[in-house]
Amino acid sequence: MLVTEVRKAVIPAAGLGTRFLPATKAMPKEMLPLIDRPVIQYVVEEAVASGIDDLIIITGRGKRAIEDYFDDSPELEMHLREHHKSETLKMVQEISSLVDIHYIRQKEPRGLGDAILRAEKHIGDEPFAVLLGDDIIVDTIPCTRQLIEVFGRTQGPVIAVNEIPPEKVGSYGIIQGRPLDPSLYFVEDIVEKPRLEDAPSRIGVMGRYIFTPDIFQCLKEVQPGFGGEIQLTDAIKHLSGRRPVYASFFSGKRYDTGDRLGYVQAIIDFALTHEEIGDEVREYLQLVAGEKLPLTSGTAVNHRKSISRP
Template sequence: MSDRVRKAIIPAAGLGTRFLPATKASPKEMLPIVDKPTIQFIVEEAKKSGIEDILIVTGKGKRAIEDHFDSVPELENNLKTKHKDNLLKLVEETTDINLYFIRQSHPRGLGDAVLMAKDFVGDEPFVVMLGDDLMEDKVPLTKQLMNSYEETHASTLAVMQVPHKEVSKYGVIKPQAKIKPDLFNVENFVEKPSPEEAPSDYAIIGRYLLTPEIFGVLEHQKPGKGNEVQLTDAINELNKTQRVFAHVFTGKRFDVGNKFGFLKTNIQYGLNHPEVRDELRTYIKQLGAELTEEDKTDKAAKKSK
């Protein structure tokens, strides 16, 4: 088995039902954060981490993802002719990537999507990057996992503490002793436990570094929660035969998998975007003043009653 981590899998076959009707004909992964599709942030994190080859697992109605990362000669020539060099650079950056695509014909779960990458990965460690989580840190989270692997040569998942009432949304770990301040041994993994059954508040947050032995487990993994093949269940099985670690992420995580999280992320990124940040700050202050005035009016109306 190779010790180099060169390949990444980005599962993008989900139906995006939480964003209907916007996702009826458009992939959820193409919803923009200000002016950039969410999936492009994931691809950029992979590149910054030193990943060389990326497999995107798509599904029906996801052709726009392939088109986004493809060359568009008519557009590029138009931008060249009009000397719009900055825009041309933005467009060309999306094609300077070793990307491969495979289609998951039926949504059988994250574990099944990862299993589809078996031939692509071969006998190498690899990373899985979920598109619902955007991560910010001085060192990209995927690179942090890769650095950890260089020391442990073992599968490692990114985790973060979440509010206890929200654990049922995640895979959750039962941690054992810390190896380092940011690295746990793990006793077991539980997919979406109830708050009463959760072994901790440490949730898996969408970045995995896995050894190729996971494929042997996935091939025999029975469907779990939601009647889908759960990657968390397979990792729990893998942990019985080889160590699996949990790396604690301390950077910023933006959850774009739900409407409110998506809106918050757009505001946060908008406040840092050079084209819109000043106008957005002014608008937010203006809106805050208007809401404060509305609250005062509501309170006054209640008192008068």
């Protein structure tokens, strides 16, 4: 029986996190905290809020902390119960009961496309969502839910897109598309991280996808591309030669927490809306802005020197 409802999702979280070294030498980049929750929790919560009830996280070596985080913690729960910290206990228990999570290991870092291919046996013949583990998108209607609604109309693969600043084009997959309406495009071509002068447009892929299971065969057929890895963009291009693929603009604010600046922006914005510390953070930022600090990296350089060996 053909399944058209999107009930499963894949979160690739096997990357090495090289942009955050040395911190990610000992912890997954997806576990970097935004105030009091790790990045990946926001991604999992988006999937759950979008109606997903079966979640696959693709991990790699050194990613055990992700599994531990979403697992039960009997010792911690007992400690909280004994000290009558009922609200904190409830919060901890809710984390492990968010959704059914399965873990599949990518044995070597061969790219995003290869990571998604690891989930083929679990997905079977169903359509499924993909949410990148370090992308957070905030909106009243979850971005994945928005794409699922588009999939319901088109019955074809859908990728989330947005307009990219010229200086960022070389960091994204860029589509060439034919507009079907102001927010929906028919994908005619897609290129991974092109130079600005070679880019077919400035419409970039934003880390949220709805795929039909035939994407797996395309992932098997494509050759290693940019960086010697199995590129998802190459598989999407291959898929678009077989069936219509759509690109949908979405509402919401996106944070690329795999980028240092994007991570800091997310911390600031999430802190400003935090119910316990938001007002104090706002006052502090106003104080810092009033001091008109110089735009220099000298402070960071001096700090690094202070922790270096003599």
